[in-house]
Amino acid sequence: MTDTPIRVLIAKPGLDGHDRGAKVLARGLRDEGFEVIYTGLRQTPEMIADAAEQEDVDVVGLSILSGAHMALLPRTVQLLRERGMDDVLVAAGGIIPDADIAKLKDAGVAEIFGPGTSIGHIASYFREHARREA
Amino acid sequence: MNAVDELASGERRPLARLLTRIESGDPELRALLPELFAAGRGGHVVGITGPPGSGKSTLVNALTGEWRRRGRRVGILAVDPSSPYTRGAILGDRIRMMEHAADRDVFMRSMASRGELGGLAATTWIAAAALDAAGYDPVVIETVGAGQSEVEIARLAETTVVVEVPEMGDEVQAIKAGLLEVADIIAVNKGDRPGADRAARQLRAMLSTAGGRIERAPPPVLVTTATTDEGVATLADAIDAHRTAARSPIEARERAASQVRRALADLAARRATAAPAWDETLRAVADRELDPLTAAERLLDGW
Numbered sequence: 001m002t003d004t005p006i007r008v009l010i011a012k013p014g015l016d017g018h019d020r021g022a023k024v025l026a027r028g029l030r031d032e033g034f035e036v037i038y039t040g041l042r043q044t045p046e047m048i049a050d051a052a053e054q055e056d057v058d059v060v061g062l063s064i065l066s067g068a069h070m071a072l073l074p075r076t077v078q079l080l081r082e083r084g085m086d087d088v089l090v091a092a093g094g095i096i097p098d099a100d101i102a103k104l105k106d107a108g109v110a111e112i113f114g115p116g117t118s119i120g121h122i123a124s125y126f127r128e129h130a131r132r133e134a
Numbered sequence: 135m136n137a138v139d140e141l142a143s144g145e146r147r148p149l150a151r152l153l154t155r156i157e158s159g160d161p162e163l164r165a166l167l168p169e170l171f172a173a174g175r176g177g178h179v180v181g182i183t184g185p186p187g188s189g190k191s192t193l194v195n196a197l198t199g200e201w202r203r204r205g206r207r208v209g210i211l212a213v214d215p216s217s218p219y220t221r222g223a224i225l226g227d228r229i230r231m232m233e234h235a236a237d238r239d240v241f242m243r244s245m246a247s248r249g250e251l252g253g254l255a256a257t258t259w260i261a262a263a264a265l266d267a268a269g270y271d272p273v274v275i276e277t278v279g280a281g282q283s284e285v286e287i288a289r290l291a292e293t294t295v296v297v298e299v300p301e302m303g304d305e306v307q308a309i310k311a312g313l314l315e316v317a318d319i320i321a322v323n324k325g326d327r328p329g330a331d332r333a334a335r336q337l338r339a340m341l342s343t344a345g346g347r348i349e350r351a352p353p354p355v356l357v358t359t360a361t362t363d364e365g366v367a368t369l370a371d372a373i374d375a376h377r378t379a380a381r382s383p384i385e386a387r388e389r390a391a392s393q394v395r396r397a398l399a400d401l402a403a404r405r406a407t408a409a410p411a412w413d414e415t416l417r418a419v420a421d422r423e424l425d426p427l428t429a430a431e432r433l434l435d436g437w
Contacts, residue, residue, distance in 0.1 A: 004158040005221055005246065030222035035246045040229035047235040051228060054241055056150040084147050 006130050008059040011039045011048045013076060016066035021093065025061065028119030034126070045072055049079035057088060058130040064094040074107035087131040093117070138169045141268040146241060149268045153243055156260045170263050177209070177271035178377050179262055181291030186278055188297045189323040191230040192360040194276050198234050200370045201272065209270025210242040211261055213254055213277040221249065227276060241270060254286045256400060259393065262290065288316035289392035292380035293373055295319045300330040314341070317353045318380070319372050325357040325364060406433040
Protein backbone atom coordinates (compact mmCIF):
# COMPACT_ATOMS: atom_id res chain seq x y z
CA MET A 1 0.00 0.00 0.00
CA THR A 2 2.99 2.27 0.22
CA ASP A 3 2.76 2.74 -3.53
CA THR A 4 -0.62 4.47 -3.40
CA PRO A 5 -0.29 8.08 -4.54
CA ILE A 6 0.25 10.78 -1.91
CA ARG A 7 -2.84 13.00 -1.59
CA VAL A 8 -2.18 16.74 -1.37
CA LEU A 9 -4.69 19.53 -0.77
CA ILE A 10 -3.63 22.82 -2.35
CA ALA A 11 -5.52 25.80 -1.00
CA LYS A 12 -5.32 29.56 -1.06
CA PRO A 13 -6.33 31.00 2.29
CA GLY A 14 -7.38 34.62 2.50
CA LEU A 15 -8.23 37.24 -0.03
CA ASP A 16 -5.46 37.57 -2.58
CA GLY A 17 -6.57 36.54 -6.04
CA HIS A 18 -3.28 35.30 -7.42
CA ASP A 19 -3.42 31.56 -7.95
CA ARG A 20 -0.95 31.12 -10.79
CA GLY A 21 1.63 29.67 -8.42
CA ALA A 22 -0.87 27.32 -6.81
CA LYS A 23 -2.04 26.07 -10.21
CA VAL A 24 1.49 25.58 -11.54
CA LEU A 25 2.34 23.63 -8.41
CA ALA A 26 -0.87 21.55 -8.65
CA ARG A 27 -0.05 20.56 -12.21
CA GLY A 28 3.60 19.94 -11.42
CA LEU A 29 2.70 17.66 -8.52
CA ARG A 30 0.23 15.79 -10.72
CA ASP A 31 3.10 15.14 -13.13
CA GLU A 32 5.18 13.93 -10.19
CA GLY A 33 2.48 11.32 -9.45
CA PHE A 34 0.59 13.03 -6.64
CA GLU A 35 -3.19 13.23 -6.34
CA VAL A 36 -3.82 16.93 -5.98
CA ILE A 37 -7.09 18.32 -4.65
CA TYR A 38 -7.28 21.95 -5.65
CA THR A 39 -9.81 24.03 -3.74
CA GLY A 40 -9.52 27.38 -5.45
CA LEU A 41 -9.33 30.92 -4.16
CA ARG A 42 -10.44 32.77 -1.04
CA GLN A 43 -10.73 29.99 1.46
CA THR A 44 -11.12 30.43 5.19
CA PRO A 45 -8.98 28.29 7.52
CA GLU A 46 -12.22 26.52 8.53
CA MET A 47 -13.06 25.58 4.93
CA ILE A 48 -9.53 24.31 4.35
CA ALA A 49 -9.49 22.22 7.53
CA ASP A 50 -12.95 20.79 6.79
CA ALA A 51 -11.94 19.91 3.22
CA ALA A 52 -8.67 18.33 4.40
CA GLU A 53 -10.59 16.25 6.94
CA GLN A 54 -13.06 14.88 4.38
CA GLU A 55 -10.36 14.26 1.81
CA ASP A 56 -8.06 12.66 4.42
CA VAL A 57 -5.04 14.14 2.69
CA ASP A 58 -1.42 13.45 3.59
CA VAL A 59 -0.26 17.01 2.88
CA VAL A 60 -1.88 20.45 3.03
CA GLY A 61 -0.12 23.05 0.87
CA LEU A 62 -1.09 26.67 1.50
CA SER A 63 -0.28 29.35 -1.04
CA ILE A 64 -0.46 32.90 0.26
CA LEU A 65 0.70 36.20 -1.18
CA SER A 66 -1.45 38.67 0.73
CA GLY A 67 0.72 39.18 3.80
CA ALA A 68 -1.93 37.74 6.12
CA HIS A 69 0.07 34.55 6.67
CA MET A 70 0.72 35.17 10.38
CA ALA A 71 -3.02 35.19 10.99
CA LEU A 72 -4.19 32.49 8.58
CA LEU A 73 -1.49 29.80 8.61
CA PRO A 74 -1.27 29.11 12.37
CA ARG A 75 -5.08 29.16 12.52
CA THR A 76 -5.30 26.55 9.76
CA VAL A 77 -2.77 24.32 11.53
CA GLN A 78 -4.71 24.69 14.79
CA LEU A 79 -8.02 23.72 13.15
CA LEU A 80 -6.42 20.68 11.50
CA ARG A 81 -5.08 19.52 14.86
CA GLU A 82 -8.49 20.10 16.48
CA ARG A 83 -9.99 17.76 13.88
CA GLY A 84 -7.55 15.05 14.85
CA MET A 85 -5.29 15.49 11.85
CA ASP A 86 -2.13 15.52 13.92
CA ASP A 87 -0.05 13.75 11.33
CA VAL A 88 -0.90 15.80 8.25
CA LEU A 89 2.08 17.67 6.82
CA VAL A 90 1.41 21.41 6.44
CA ALA A 91 3.61 23.42 4.09
CA ALA A 92 3.33 26.95 2.77
CA GLY A 93 4.45 28.83 -0.28
CA GLY A 94 4.30 32.41 -1.47
CA ILE A 95 5.72 35.69 -0.26
CA ILE A 96 6.70 35.19 3.36
CA PRO A 97 9.40 37.37 4.99
CA ASP A 98 12.38 35.52 6.50
CA ALA A 99 11.59 37.05 9.87
CA ASP A 100 8.27 35.19 10.01
CA ILE A 101 9.55 31.76 9.03
CA ALA A 102 10.71 30.65 12.47
CA LYS A 103 7.44 31.74 14.01
CA LEU A 104 5.42 29.83 11.43
CA LYS A 105 7.52 26.73 12.00
CA ASP A 106 6.88 27.04 15.73
CA ALA A 107 3.17 27.18 14.89
CA GLY A 108 3.35 23.86 13.07
CA VAL A 109 4.07 24.79 9.46
CA ALA A 110 6.68 22.21 8.51
CA GLU A 111 8.32 24.06 5.64
CA ILE A 112 8.02 27.29 3.68
CA PHE A 113 8.82 27.37 -0.01
CA GLY A 114 9.66 30.81 -1.35
CA PRO A 115 9.69 32.11 -4.92
CA GLY A 116 11.97 30.17 -7.23
CA THR A 117 11.63 26.82 -5.44
CA SER A 118 11.56 24.02 -8.00
CA ILE A 119 8.60 21.66 -8.15
CA GLY A 120 11.00 18.72 -8.02
CA HIS A 121 12.31 20.00 -4.70
CA ILE A 122 8.80 20.34 -3.26
CA ALA A 123 7.82 16.89 -4.55
CA SER A 124 10.91 15.32 -2.94
CA TYR A 125 10.17 17.09 0.32
CA PHE A 126 6.57 15.84 0.33
CA ARG A 127 7.66 12.28 -0.48
CA GLU A 128 10.15 12.35 2.34
CA HIS A 129 8.00 13.95 4.99
CA ALA A 130 4.36 13.11 4.23
CA ARG A 131 2.77 10.62 6.58
CA ARG A 132 2.54 7.23 4.96
CA GLU A 133 0.44 4.60 6.58
CA ALA A 134 -1.94 1.78 5.98
CA MET B 135 -15.62 -1.19 17.63
CA ASN B 136 -14.61 -1.81 14.04
CA ALA B 137 -14.44 0.58 11.11
CA VAL B 138 -18.03 -0.14 10.05
CA ASP B 139 -19.50 0.39 13.54
CA GLU B 140 -17.71 3.74 13.73
CA LEU B 141 -19.65 5.03 10.73
CA ALA B 142 -22.88 5.03 12.70
CA SER B 143 -21.59 7.94 14.80
CA GLY B 144 -21.99 10.24 11.80
CA GLU B 145 -18.53 11.69 12.52
CA ARG B 146 -16.50 12.67 9.49
CA ARG B 147 -13.09 11.45 10.53
CA PRO B 148 -13.82 7.69 10.74
CA LEU B 149 -15.56 7.85 7.36
CA ALA B 150 -12.67 9.79 5.81
CA ARG B 151 -10.16 7.25 7.15
CA LEU B 152 -12.23 4.31 5.97
CA LEU B 153 -12.46 5.81 2.48
CA THR B 154 -8.66 6.08 2.38
CA ARG B 155 -8.35 2.40 3.28
CA ILE B 156 -10.96 1.50 0.66
CA GLU B 157 -9.14 3.51 -2.01
CA SER B 158 -5.76 2.00 -1.21
CA GLY B 159 -7.16 -1.53 -1.32
CA ASP B 160 -6.39 -2.38 2.31
CA PRO B 161 -6.64 -6.22 2.36
CA GLU B 162 -8.01 -6.19 5.91
CA LEU B 163 -11.16 -4.52 4.63
CA ARG B 164 -12.09 -7.55 2.57
CA ALA B 165 -13.46 -9.26 5.67
CA LEU B 166 -15.52 -6.17 6.57
CA LEU B 167 -17.18 -5.87 3.17
CA PRO B 168 -20.29 -8.01 3.92
CA GLU B 169 -20.82 -6.04 7.11
CA LEU B 170 -20.35 -2.72 5.32
CA PHE B 171 -22.87 -3.71 2.68
CA ALA B 172 -25.35 -4.91 5.31
CA ALA B 173 -24.99 -1.62 7.21
CA GLY B 174 -26.39 0.28 4.22
CA ARG B 175 -29.34 2.48 5.06
CA GLY B 176 -30.90 2.61 1.63
CA GLY B 177 -29.52 5.97 0.54
CA HIS B 178 -30.43 6.89 -3.03
CA VAL B 179 -27.36 6.43 -5.25
CA VAL B 180 -27.43 9.17 -7.88
CA GLY B 181 -24.93 9.37 -10.74
CA ILE B 182 -24.21 12.72 -12.36
CA THR B 183 -22.27 12.55 -15.61
CA GLY B 184 -21.76 14.55 -18.77
CA PRO B 185 -19.05 16.05 -20.94
CA PRO B 186 -16.26 18.20 -19.46
CA GLY B 187 -17.38 21.77 -18.93
CA SER B 188 -21.10 21.02 -18.89
CA GLY B 189 -21.33 22.27 -15.33
CA LYS B 190 -21.62 19.01 -13.41
CA SER B 191 -19.83 20.25 -10.29
CA THR B 192 -21.76 23.50 -10.22
CA LEU B 193 -25.00 21.57 -10.64
CA VAL B 194 -24.08 19.14 -7.85
CA ASN B 195 -23.31 22.17 -5.69
CA ALA B 196 -26.73 23.68 -6.46
CA LEU B 197 -28.50 20.35 -5.92
CA THR B 198 -26.69 19.96 -2.61
CA GLY B 199 -28.06 23.32 -1.50
CA GLU B 200 -31.56 22.21 -2.50
CA TRP B 201 -31.27 18.84 -0.74
CA ARG B 202 -29.97 20.57 2.41
CA ARG B 203 -33.03 22.85 2.39
CA ARG B 204 -35.06 19.65 2.32
CA GLY B 205 -33.22 18.33 5.34
CA ARG B 206 -31.21 15.64 3.56
CA ARG B 207 -27.63 14.70 4.46
CA VAL B 208 -25.69 14.70 1.20
CA GLY B 209 -22.70 12.48 0.42
CA ILE B 210 -20.69 13.17 -2.73
CA LEU B 211 -17.98 11.17 -4.51
CA ALA B 212 -16.35 13.19 -7.27
CA VAL B 213 -14.25 10.98 -9.53
CA ASP B 214 -11.61 12.44 -11.85
CA PRO B 215 -9.16 10.60 -14.09
CA SER B 216 -5.66 9.59 -13.02
CA SER B 217 -2.80 9.98 -15.46
CA PRO B 218 -2.00 6.58 -16.96
CA TYR B 219 1.65 7.65 -17.14
CA THR B 220 2.43 9.18 -13.76
CA ARG B 221 -0.66 7.99 -11.81
CA GLY B 222 -1.02 11.58 -10.65
CA ALA B 223 -4.32 13.45 -10.81
CA ILE B 224 -5.81 16.89 -10.34
CA LEU B 225 -9.09 16.67 -8.48
CA GLY B 226 -10.77 20.01 -8.97
CA ASP B 227 -14.42 19.42 -8.22
CA ARG B 228 -14.16 21.03 -4.82
CA ILE B 229 -13.56 24.45 -6.38
CA ARG B 230 -17.28 24.75 -7.10
CA MET B 231 -18.46 23.06 -3.94
CA MET B 232 -16.52 24.83 -1.19
CA GLU B 233 -19.60 26.66 0.08
CA HIS B 234 -20.71 23.38 1.64
CA ALA B 235 -17.26 22.48 3.03
CA ALA B 236 -18.09 23.49 6.59
CA ASP B 237 -21.61 22.00 6.59
CA ARG B 238 -21.45 18.97 8.89
CA ASP B 239 -24.26 17.32 6.92
CA VAL B 240 -22.44 17.38 3.60
CA PHE B 241 -19.55 15.01 3.02
CA MET B 242 -17.59 15.29 -0.17
CA ARG B 243 -14.70 13.14 -1.25
CA SER B 244 -12.59 13.52 -4.39
CA MET B 245 -11.45 10.22 -5.89
CA ALA B 246 -8.89 9.61 -8.60
CA SER B 247 -9.82 6.81 -10.97
CA ARG B 248 -6.44 5.15 -10.27
CA GLY B 249 -5.99 3.50 -13.60
CA GLU B 250 -9.43 2.06 -14.10
CA LEU B 251 -11.09 2.21 -17.45
CA GLY B 252 -14.60 3.53 -17.37
CA GLY B 253 -13.92 6.66 -15.38
CA LEU B 254 -14.85 5.20 -12.02
CA ALA B 255 -12.28 3.77 -9.65
CA ALA B 256 -12.56 0.04 -8.97
CA THR B 257 -13.37 0.96 -5.39
CA THR B 258 -16.05 3.57 -6.09
CA TRP B 259 -18.90 1.19 -5.32
CA ILE B 260 -17.37 0.33 -1.95
CA ALA B 261 -16.90 4.02 -1.18
CA ALA B 262 -20.57 4.60 -2.06
CA ALA B 263 -21.55 1.79 0.31
CA ALA B 264 -19.53 3.49 3.06
CA LEU B 265 -21.32 6.82 2.53
CA ASP B 266 -24.65 4.97 2.62
CA ALA B 267 -23.72 3.19 5.85
CA ALA B 268 -22.76 6.58 7.32
CA GLY B 269 -26.30 7.77 6.69
CA TYR B 270 -25.92 9.99 3.65
CA ASP B 271 -28.93 10.13 1.36
CA PRO B 272 -28.53 10.82 -1.49
CA VAL B 273 -25.10 9.43 -2.28
CA VAL B 274 -24.01 11.34 -5.37
CA ILE B 275 -21.32 10.02 -7.72
CA GLU B 276 -20.05 12.62 -10.15
CA THR B 277 -17.83 11.69 -13.07
CA VAL B 278 -16.84 12.93 -16.49
CA GLY B 279 -18.79 11.18 -19.22
CA ALA B 280 -16.53 10.57 -22.18
CA GLY B 281 -16.42 7.11 -23.65
CA GLN B 282 -17.32 4.16 -21.48
CA SER B 283 -17.53 5.92 -18.16
CA GLU B 284 -21.20 6.78 -18.43
CA VAL B 285 -22.04 3.10 -18.85
CA GLU B 286 -20.01 2.32 -15.74
CA ILE B 287 -21.83 4.93 -13.69
CA ALA B 288 -25.23 3.70 -14.87
CA ARG B 289 -24.35 0.25 -13.54
CA LEU B 290 -23.63 1.64 -10.13
CA ALA B 291 -26.16 4.45 -9.76
CA GLU B 292 -29.87 3.90 -9.24
CA THR B 293 -30.62 7.16 -11.01
CA THR B 294 -28.30 8.56 -13.67
CA VAL B 295 -28.50 12.24 -14.58
CA VAL B 296 -26.74 13.23 -17.81
CA VAL B 297 -25.78 16.91 -17.93
CA GLU B 298 -25.66 18.53 -21.36
CA VAL B 299 -25.23 22.11 -22.56
CA PRO B 300 -27.31 24.00 -25.14
CA GLU B 301 -24.45 23.93 -27.67
CA MET B 302 -24.17 20.16 -27.61
CA GLY B 303 -24.74 19.92 -31.34
CA ASP B 304 -27.47 18.94 -33.73
CA GLU B 305 -30.01 16.16 -33.56
CA VAL B 306 -27.61 13.61 -35.00
CA GLN B 307 -25.16 14.15 -32.12
CA ALA B 308 -28.02 13.43 -29.76
CA ILE B 309 -28.88 10.08 -31.24
CA LYS B 310 -25.36 8.71 -31.30
CA ALA B 311 -25.13 5.74 -29.01
CA GLY B 312 -23.74 6.22 -25.56
CA LEU B 313 -24.22 9.02 -23.13
CA LEU B 314 -27.91 9.71 -23.60
CA GLU B 315 -28.85 6.05 -23.61
CA VAL B 316 -27.88 5.64 -19.99
CA ALA B 317 -29.78 8.72 -18.85
CA ASP B 318 -32.72 8.40 -16.49
CA ILE B 319 -32.94 12.18 -16.48
CA ILE B 320 -31.30 14.72 -18.80
CA ALA B 321 -30.44 18.19 -17.56
CA VAL B 322 -29.71 20.80 -20.22
CA ASN B 323 -27.57 23.02 -18.01
CA LYS B 324 -26.49 26.63 -18.62
CA GLY B 325 -30.14 27.27 -19.40
CA ASP B 326 -29.53 31.02 -19.50
CA ARG B 327 -27.65 30.63 -22.76
CA PRO B 328 -29.40 31.07 -26.08
CA GLY B 329 -30.92 27.92 -27.51
CA ALA B 330 -31.38 26.03 -24.24
CA ASP B 331 -35.12 25.52 -24.64
CA ARG B 332 -34.67 24.60 -28.28
CA ALA B 333 -31.98 22.03 -27.39
CA ALA B 334 -34.30 20.55 -24.76
CA ARG B 335 -37.17 20.33 -27.28
CA GLN B 336 -34.93 18.62 -29.83
CA LEU B 337 -33.74 16.15 -27.25
CA ARG B 338 -37.30 15.33 -26.21
CA ALA B 339 -38.30 14.81 -29.83
CA MET B 340 -35.34 12.56 -30.54
CA LEU B 341 -35.72 10.52 -27.37
CA SER B 342 -39.44 9.95 -27.90
CA THR B 343 -38.77 8.29 -31.25
CA ALA B 344 -35.27 6.93 -30.72
CA GLY B 345 -36.23 3.39 -29.78
CA GLY B 346 -33.44 1.54 -28.04
CA ARG B 347 -34.56 0.46 -24.62
CA ILE B 348 -38.17 0.69 -25.71
CA GLU B 349 -39.59 -0.85 -22.59
CA ARG B 350 -38.72 2.38 -20.81
CA ALA B 351 -40.46 5.71 -21.04
CA PRO B 352 -38.16 8.38 -22.49
CA PRO B 353 -36.20 10.22 -19.77
CA PRO B 354 -37.45 13.64 -18.73
CA VAL B 355 -35.42 16.52 -20.22
CA LEU B 356 -35.11 19.48 -17.87
CA VAL B 357 -33.48 22.88 -18.32
CA THR B 358 -31.31 24.06 -15.42
CA THR B 359 -29.13 27.05 -14.66
CA ALA B 360 -26.93 25.82 -11.84
CA THR B 361 -25.41 29.24 -11.17
CA THR B 362 -28.81 30.80 -10.36
CA ASP B 363 -30.60 27.69 -9.03
CA GLU B 364 -33.13 27.99 -11.87
CA GLY B 365 -34.75 24.60 -12.46
CA VAL B 366 -32.70 22.94 -9.71
CA ALA B 367 -35.67 22.24 -7.41
CA THR B 368 -37.50 20.63 -10.34
CA LEU B 369 -34.45 18.48 -11.04
CA ALA B 370 -34.30 17.42 -7.38
CA ASP B 371 -38.00 16.46 -7.62
CA ALA B 372 -37.36 14.42 -10.77
CA ILE B 373 -34.46 12.59 -9.10
CA ASP B 374 -36.65 11.76 -6.10
CA ALA B 375 -39.47 10.63 -8.37
CA HIS B 376 -37.15 8.26 -10.21
CA ARG B 377 -36.06 6.55 -7.02
CA THR B 378 -39.18 4.38 -6.91
CA ALA B 379 -38.84 3.28 -10.53
CA ALA B 380 -35.16 2.53 -9.97
CA ARG B 381 -36.06 0.15 -7.16
CA SER B 382 -38.52 -1.91 -9.14
CA PRO B 383 -37.51 -5.60 -9.15
CA ILE B 384 -36.61 -5.53 -12.85
CA GLU B 385 -34.36 -2.47 -12.59
CA ALA B 386 -32.75 -3.69 -9.38
CA ARG B 387 -32.02 -7.06 -10.96
CA GLU B 388 -30.51 -5.47 -14.04
CA ARG B 389 -28.19 -3.36 -11.87
CA ALA B 390 -27.27 -6.37 -9.77
CA ALA B 391 -26.42 -8.34 -12.91
CA SER B 392 -24.02 -5.66 -14.19
CA GLN B 393 -22.44 -5.25 -10.78
CA VAL B 394 -21.82 -8.96 -10.33
CA ARG B 395 -20.54 -9.26 -13.90
CA ARG B 396 -18.09 -6.45 -13.26
CA ALA B 397 -16.95 -8.01 -9.98
CA LEU B 398 -16.57 -11.34 -11.73
CA ALA B 399 -14.40 -9.81 -14.45
CA ASP B 400 -12.21 -8.07 -11.86
CA LEU B 401 -11.89 -11.23 -9.82
CA ALA B 402 -11.09 -13.41 -12.83
CA ALA B 403 -8.44 -10.95 -13.99
CA ARG B 404 -6.88 -10.75 -10.55
CA ARG B 405 -6.74 -14.54 -10.13
CA ALA B 406 -5.44 -15.12 -13.64
CA THR B 407 -2.62 -12.60 -13.29
CA ALA B 408 -1.59 -14.32 -10.05
CA ALA B 409 -1.65 -17.79 -11.63
CA PRO B 410 1.70 -19.56 -12.13
CA ALA B 411 0.98 -19.99 -15.84
CA TRP B 412 0.48 -16.23 -16.38
CA ASP B 413 3.96 -15.35 -17.62
CA GLU B 414 4.21 -18.38 -19.89
CA THR B 415 0.73 -17.69 -21.28
CA LEU B 416 1.65 -14.08 -22.08
CA ARG B 417 4.79 -15.21 -23.84
CA ALA B 418 2.79 -17.68 -25.94
CA VAL B 419 0.28 -14.99 -26.95
CA ALA B 420 3.06 -12.50 -27.70
CA ASP B 421 4.75 -15.09 -29.94
CA ARG B 422 1.39 -15.74 -31.62
CA GLU B 423 1.41 -19.38 -30.56
CA LEU B 424 -1.87 -18.85 -28.74
CA ASP B 425 -4.85 -16.57 -29.33
CA PRO B 426 -5.99 -14.38 -26.41
CA LEU B 427 -9.36 -16.13 -25.97
CA THR B 428 -7.87 -19.61 -25.74
CA ALA B 429 -5.23 -18.22 -23.39
CA ALA B 430 -7.94 -16.78 -21.13
CA GLU B 431 -9.86 -20.08 -21.16
CA ARG B 432 -6.77 -22.01 -20.14
CA LEU B 433 -6.03 -19.59 -17.31
CA LEU B 434 -9.61 -19.93 -16.05
CA ASP B 435 -9.67 -23.72 -16.34
CA GLY B 436 -6.32 -23.98 -14.62
CA TRP B 437 -7.72 -22.93 -11.25
